[in-house]
Amino acid sequence: MFTAWSWAEVAQLSLIAHIIAIVLLTLRIVSVQRNIGVAIAWLAILYALPVIGFIAYLLIGEPMVGKRYLKRTQQARALLNDMAQRERIVFDQGHELLNEPYRGVSQMGTSLTGFGVFAQHKMQLLTEADELFFRLIKDISRAERMILMEFYIVYPEGQVKEVLTALAAAAQRGVECHLLADSVGSFNFFGSEHHRALEAAGVIVHQSLPVGLFKTLFTRTDLRNHRKIIVIDEDIGYTGSFNLVDPAHFKQDKNVGQWIDLMVRIKSRQPLSVVTAMAKVVVTDIGSESNTNLLALDGHINTYTRKLYQRSPRINDINDSVGRYIDSLVANGTMTVLHGATSTVTMPEVEPVVAQLIPSAPQVTAHVIYNTLVSVIHRANRCIQITTPYFVPDEALLGALTTAAKRGVKVTLIIPKKVDSFMVQHASQAYYTELLEAGVTIALFRGGLLHAKTVVIDDDYCLFGTVNIDMRSFYLNMEVSLAIYSPAMVAQVARCQQSYLQHCELLTLEQWRQRHGVQHLFDNGMRLFSPLL
DSSP: OOOHHHHHHHHHHHHHHHHHHHHHHHHHHHHHOOSHHHHHHHHHHHHHSHHHHHHHHHHHSSOOOOHHHHHHHHHHHHHHHHHHHHTTOOOSOOGGGSOHHHHHHHHHHHHHHSOOOEEEEEEEEEOSHHHHHHHHHHHHHHOOSEEEEEESOBOOSTTHHHHHHHHHHHHHTTOEEEEEEETTTTTTTTTSHHHHHHHHHTOEEEEESOOOTTGGGTSOTTOOBOOOEEEETTTEEEEESOOBOOTTTSSTTSSSOOEEOOEEEEEEOSSSOHHHHHHHHHHHHHHHSOHHHHHHHHHTHHHHHHHHHSOOSOOOOTTSOOOHHHHHHHHHTSSOOOTTTTTOOSSOOEEEEEEEEEEEOTTTSTTHHHHHHHHHHHHOSSEEEEEOSOEEOOHHHHHHHHHHHHTTOEEEEEEESSOSOHHHHHHHHTTHHHHHHHTOEEEEEOSSEEOOOEEEETTTEEEEESOOEEHIIIIISBEEEEEEOOHHHHHHHHHHHHHHHTTEEEEOHHHHHTSOHHHHHHHHHHHTTGGGO
């Protein structure tokens, strides 16, 4: 038994050990965290809640995706790069297509991702879920060689069931079909009857970044695959903010309204395009998930060469009549075509479009999208218009926006009035005063949870994709953005943003200052955690 003195000794030793641990972790935070805001936030948590802070930092303090995952990623990229070299495929091309002000920005993306600028795309902005599902099912039903799909959330309700049915039918007729879904975001999908039905039909389903108790000791479990990419054969691609969910059925209990998203459908007749780059991203991500996948990629590299980089003799025209598969679904009642889905196109197709794919991942591409965004904001001359569901900037990004407004650039921030995250809502509000004082227009969208992620600079540049304006998207998640350099397509995204503004209330500085002081204090308290959100 311990004596009173021995218990005191134990307590003293525990205190000394605790102090040493806190000091060592403090030194670790200061030496590793390059972002000062992130470092300060972690130090505040560590000293305010020592035990919780210590454990939390060990679990999620640093963006560790795991040495084996990183090694497989490097090997998968090397395999595809070697294949491209053998086939004389050059991805880092096309910068001469751009105006001088954007060449440096595009070169930065190329240096970190390997993808250059490609021309001659035909693009269509899809603003309605019904239209997206209609187009997607039609394309899947006509696929001949390969379908690659990568999503953060797969939620098999509503029209998503029809997409999965079409995918299963494609696999059964011999199309190679892969679906990569995030382990956490698509938790309800894995193990469901829909998952089992896809695999029974021949669809190869992969979990991205699987989690587990043992894995938390070596990797961060909150690093997620937030990408949304679809590639059909070698000439059709989709990307944007849409998860594979039907907004009429998704998160209806959150009291924020339906989610409102954007997707762009891309078609190219060129041997190389952003669609080709998208395929390379998905194949690399699949190969990174397991040694089995990597060996399969290595063993079938010639098959991938043929399917990804060699053009098939027939390219479907997206203006063709509805395919027989769609007709059969409508005829037997499996698919319900809602008003506008077959006869009304929200946005017309635009061609030719010059674009660049910018994928990002922690410990792989550095902070390429963040650096790109800050760079284009600083070079804006006339207007900056941003649509994002979550707005939690760091000091550099906040400074870029406020400085732009002060030098006469019209800066408009379109964000939902209500979001599905309590902490993000209040952390975001802590920045409003500084933005309004600088002359930034803050438009609060009232028509639902505006989930679109678009940045329009002047009239000749757009960032479009999966990236929120927060540190999680910039530093932690696997994301993908499309840089669009063609004014006609940029104008189309800008018109979509203007349509959102019709459903917004504009916040004024006087109105915001009238809030109770306690509310401001609470928001500012949440702002301390903003580097971690």
